[in-house]
Structures are given as structure tokens and as C-alpha cells.
Amino acid sequence: MQTLAAVKEYDARVDANKCVVIHVAERGVFRVRHCKNGSIVLKLLELGKGKPARIPTKPGNAKAGAVSARTLQGMDKAIRNLRAGKRSKPADLKKYAQFAK
Numbered sequence: 001m002q003t004l005a006a007v008k009e010y011d012a013r014v015d016a017n018k019c020v021v022i023h024v025a026e027r028g029v030f031r032v033r034h035c036k037n038g039s040i041v042l043k044l045l046e047l048g049k050g051k052p053a054r055i056p057t058k059p060g061n062a063k064a065g066a067v068s069a070r071t072l073q074g075m076d077k078a079i080r081n082l083r084a085g086k087r088s089k090p091a092d093l094k095k096y097a098q099f100a101k
Contacts, residue, residue, distance in 0.1 A: 012020050020040070022030075033041040081087065 008023075010023060012022075014020055022042075029045045031043040031045055033043070035041065
């Protein structure tokens with residue numbers, strides 16, 4: 001494995017949720033490898049180079065980061081209702097305009 005010069009080095013702990021915090025990471029998508037010796041290797045991924053999100057074809061077939069089949073069914077139902085004219089009255093957001101300033 002190629003050794004690179006360290007720009008920053010610090011100690012980190014795995015918390016109760018099995019998470020490690022990376023301080024001041026300029027980019028946020030990494031490939032993570034857990035090695036048998038207990039080390040964790042992070043490899044920076046270029047945008048668009050990771051695995052694409054998979055959309056399941058049937059319930060219970062979801063992968064991490066994918067939209068579930070049940071959610072897709074709900075979205076389809078909402079669009080059918082919208083096209084059929086089944087919708088609520090428009091929301092009046094004028095009373096919240098003061099918070100947008």
C-alpha cells in the first residue's frame with residue numbers, strides 16, 4: 001500500500017453508535033474498509049464514482065440508501081390523486097413571511 005505524507009493526524013474514538021468523527025473533511029464520501037487487524041481504511045471517492053442507488057422492485061428488497069417500494073407506491077398514489085383533482089386547499093403562508101427575512 002502506498003504511504004502518503006500526513007497533513008493532519010489526530011486520535012478518534014468509536015462512540016456508542018459505532019461512529020467515528022472525521023474532523024474538517026473537505027469531501028464527505030469515502031469507501032470504508034475494516035481490516036482483520038482492527039484498522040479502518042478510508043478511501044476518498046470521487047463524486048459519481050460510487051455505487052448508484054438501487055430502487056427495489058418489491059417490498060423488503062431495499063438496500064441502504066435506496067427508496068423503498070412502499071415509499072414509491074405512496075408517491076405514485078399521491079401523483080394519481082393530484083392528477084384526479086383530489087387535493088387540499090392551498091396553504092396560506094403569509095403569517096410566516098416574517099421568518100423568511
